[in-house]
Amino acid sequence: MLTLICAVLLGAAPPVLAGDPATADRVVTTTADYTVPNIRLVRDDGTTVSLAEEMNDGRAVVLNFIFTTCSSFCPLSSQTFAQFQRKLGADRGRVHLMSISIDPEQDTPARLREYAHKYHAGPGWQHYTGTLEASRAAQRAFGAYQGDKMSHAPLTLVRSADGKSWRRIEGFVTPDELLSEYHQALASK
Amino acid sequence: MTSYLTRHRLRVLCAWLLTVLVTVPAAAQPAAPLPGESIYRAGVLPSGQSLTAIRESDMRIEGAAAACVNCHRRSGLGELDGRIDIPPIDGPYLFHPRVLDRHDFNLPLVEAMRLDREPYTDSTLARAIREGIAADGRPLSYLMPHYALGDSDMAALIGYLKGLTPTGSPGVTPDALHFATIITPDADPVKRRGMLDVLEQYFAEQNAISQRESPPLESAHRAHLNPPHRWLLHVWQLSGPAATWDGQLRQFWAQQPVLAAISGLGGKDWKPIHRFCEQSALPCLFPNVELPTVAESDFYSVYFSRGILLEADLIARQLTAAGQEAMPRRIVQIFRPTDIGQPAARALRATAPDLRIVDRALGEGAAGPQLSMMLRDLETRDLLVLWLRPEDLRSLAKLPAVKSRVVISGLMGGLGDAPLPPAWRSATQMAYPFDLPDRRRVRMDYPLGWFRLRQIPLVAEQVQADTWVACSALSETLSHMGGALIPDYLVERMEGMLERRILTAYYPRLSLAPNQRFASKGGYLVRFAGATGSRLVAASDWIVP
Numbered sequence: 001m002l003t004l005i006c007a008v009l010l011g012a013a014p015p016v017l018a019g020d021p022a023t024a025d026r027v028v029t030t031t032a033d034y035t036v037p038n039i040r041l042v043r044d045d046g047t048t049v050s051l052a053e054e055m056n057d058g059r060a061v062v063l064n065f066i067f068t069t070c071s072s073f074c075p076l077s078s079q080t081f082a083q084f085q086r087k088l089g090a091d092r093g094r095v096h097l098m099s100i101s102i103d104p105e106q107d108t109p110a111r112l113r114e115y116a117h118k119y120h121a122g123p124g125w126q127h128y129t130g131t132l133e134a135s136r137a138a139q140r141a142f143g144a145y146q147g148d149k150m151s152h153a154p155l156t157l158v159r160s161a162d163g164k165s166w167r168r169i170e171g172f173v174t175p176d177e178l179l180s181e182y183h184q185a186l187a188s189k
Numbered sequence: 190m191t192s193y194l195t196r197h198r199l200r201v202l203c204a205w206l207l208t209v210l211v212t213v214p215a216a217a218q219p220a221a222p223l224p225g226e227s228i229y230r231a232g233v234l235p236s237g238q239s240l241t242a243i244r245e246s247d248m249r250i251e252g253a254a255a256a257c258v259n260c261h262r263r264s265g266l267g268e269l270d271g272r273i274d275i276p277p278i279d280g281p282y283l284f285h286p287r288v289l290d291r292h293d294f295n296l297p298l299v300e301a302m303r304l305d306r307e308p309y310t311d312s313t314l315a316r317a318i319r320e321g322i323a324a325d326g327r328p329l330s331y332l333m334p335h336y337a338l339g340d341s342d343m344a345a346l347i348g349y350l351k352g353l354t355p356t357g358s359p360g361v362t363p364d365a366l367h368f369a370t371i372i373t374p375d376a377d378p379v380k381r382r383g384m385l386d387v388l389e390q391y392f393a394e395q396n397a398i399s400q401r402e403s404p405p406l407e408s409a410h411r412a413h414l415n416p417p418h419r420w421l422l423h424v425w426q427l428s429g430p431a432a433t434w435d436g437q438l439r440q441f442w443a444q445q446p447v448l449a450a451i452s453g454l455g456g457k458d459w460k461p462i463h464r465f466c467e468q469s470a471l472p473c474l475f476p477n478v479e480l481p482t483v484a485e486s487d488f489y490s491v492y493f494s495r496g497i498l499l500e501a502d503l504i505a506r507q508l509t510a511a512g513q514e515a516m517p518r519r520i521v522q523i524f525r526p527t528d529i530g531q532p533a534a535r536a537l538r539a540t541a542p543d544l545r546i547v548d549r550a551l552g553e554g555a556a557g558p559q560l561s562m563m564l565r566d567l568e569t570r571d572l573l574v575l576w577l578r579p580e581d582l583r584s585l586a587k588l589p590a591v592k593s594r595v596v597i598s599g600l601m602g603g604l605g606d607a608p609l610p611p612a613w614r615s616a617t618q619m620a621y622p623f624d625l626p627d628r629r630r631v632r633m634d635y636p637l638g639w640f641r642l643r644q645i646p647l648v649a650e651q652v653q654a655d656t657w658v659a660c661s662a663l664s665e666t667l668s669h670m671g672g673a674l675i676p677d678y679l680v681e682r683m684e685g686m687l688e689r690r691i692l693t694a695y696y697p698r699l700s701l702a703p704n705q706r707f708a709s710k711g712g713y714l715v716r717f718a719g720a721t722g723s724r725l726v727a728a729s730d731w732i733v734p
Binding site: 026069076104106132147150 | 246250254258259268272273275331332686689700702704710733734
């Protein structure tokens with residue numbers, strides 16, 4: 001619980017890390033620990049799964065929150081994921097990209113599949129829906145809950161392995177920056 | 190002092206000119222989209238090729254995904270998207286001189302606008318669109334793509350942006366906002382009276398409040414930008430066959446254009462009204478219809494739910510969830526082909542293609558003798574689905590209860606008031622596209638109290654509560670439009686704000702978004718409980734098909 005509170009606090013006022021001045025106003029990266037909640041989500045293939053099991057299968061995890069009728073920046077986040085997945089090259093099988101819908105009542109598995117197809121999601125990239133409560137629990141657990149879907153903000157989370165800390169990237173991360181975050185996370189593994 | 194007055198008069202004159210000039214193009218609707226409009230809305234260049242753009246990190250987008258409308262929206266007024274400002278790009282904003290004081294700003298104050306920026310010129314605007322550099326030389330947000338546009342395409346796009354304006358809606362006059370409510374001739378007369386009671390009362394109170402309010406503290410030259418507080422309701426009562434409704438709506442529209450159609454009541458066919466609203470760019474907000482038009486890429490109509498089509502999906506989903514063992518041997522659906530049961534039956538058939546489904550249509554005249562024949566062969570493992578109105582359900586009283594399970598339509602059957610004979614209640618479930626009576630009680634306290642205090646007879650609770658929600662959502666949305674009273678922005682703001690409503694009456698939650706036109710997505714299967722079978726309780730979880 002304490003970890004969760006810390007994580008939420010960190011999320012609310014993230015310290016700006018010194019970095020490339022060109023990215024400083026666009027991206028804020030912090031390190032945080034989150035407790036993966038014990039919830040069940042529905043994967044885009046229609047299977048009901050445990051969030052923890054999906055996250056702790058040995059692969060690194062790159063996570064974001066989207067909704068399919070978001071026309072402004074979710075498309076950019078999803079395009080970034082797509083390009084990042086391509087750039088992973090031989091490492092592609094070692095990274096699990098996860099996109100959780102923050103509008104789960106609209107985003108049925110069929111709509112998520114259509115969305116994934118639009119962004120040429122490869123086999124290691126899954127989209128998740130579920131009940132409204134489950135989606136909110138997932139958002140809360142990662143300090144991503146903003147109250148309603150129209151108040152969301154771009155957020156990407158990277159973790160090299162189960163038990164490791166998360167890198168929390170707020171703002172518009174580029175595919176190359178994401179790749180470098182992933183490599184850094186691996187290096188610290 | 191003289192110089193101040195002259196300046197002041199000039200400002201008033203400019204403001205007046207702006208209002209007059211921007212009103213003219215809105216009256217003349219172009220038949221085909223202008224080249225600039227295709228670029229803006231569809232990402233299609235006049236040549237027919239796709240619009241293309243890249244972002245800093247070499248990510249390429251094209252076609253509809255690159256269209257300006259995705260972020261800046263149809264109105265061009267942008268939005269505050271989470272923590273990201275998407276500024277208005279309507280011509281008057283782009284070219285407005287820099288101001289330090291908002292009172293010197295001659296346009297509606299929309300959320301994400303900037304006052305302290307150099308005005309764009311055609312050439313700095315082209316640079317912004319191509320290179321992502323603002324008028325003052327600073328880089329624009331990473332979100333803004335860099336577009337590959339030739340000179341003539343750029344001119345077409347800029348021409349289009351110049352024509353986008355935040356004022357000049359047909360239903361906005363200096364002293365009032367005009368609204369319509371559209372009623373089809375076959376609408377239920379009891380629901381009609383109940384809905385009109387709520388609408389008329391809401392409008393009367395809105396106007397009573399506006400009379401009491403002191404004038405807003407705005408400087409004189411911004412006075413013309415203050416939206417009128419008075420609301421006028423026009424009842425567009427249609428008559429005759431559906432084929433003539435479009436002509437009637439056009440006549441109403443010609444007599445008195447309106448900013449939006451609010452609430453309204455339909456019967457069997459709402460398509461002509463949906464189509465009229467789409468073609469006339471008229472927001473049609475939350476009509477009371479049991480069979481709405483499903484076209485989520487259309488813009489102007491928003492509905493509470495998919496109504497009876499949602500009911501069909503709830504039934505199908507409940508069957509699937511129960512598993513193969515509980516699957517009925519056969520589904521028998523009974524409906525009157527002259528009512529909305531037929532499309533509902535078709536929707537259920539479409540969701541369950543592997544099941545054996547038998548449709549039985551009631552002919553004209555009394556249902557009793559016909560039902561007696563139709564129910565004769567029903568067995569325990571069948572499922573009977575009744576898409577019937579109260580008068581037909583009543584006729585079941587003379588018939589023995591069937592051995593099979595039964596599901597009735599909540600919307601058609603009268604929800605909690607469905608006159609299902611007591612002997613039928615224990616085996617019957619009802620498709621119920623609302624929150625459970627017990628769970629919505631707190632959410633209903635306010636509207637019910639509102640009706641009671643105003644002595645509005647409660648004759649059709651759900652329709653009246655929905656009408657009240659529609660009115661209060663409209664009022665809330667209008668107060669967040671910063672005076673930019675144009676139809677497109679009204680719909681966009683409604684999309685953005687609806688989810689924040691707490692008083693959603695019959696629905697657990699309401700939520701919209703671009704290409705999302707049904708605010709409540711799920712429902713229950715309920716059963717009749719209690720000694721007399723008069724209490725509705727859940728027979729399923731909240732199902733979102």
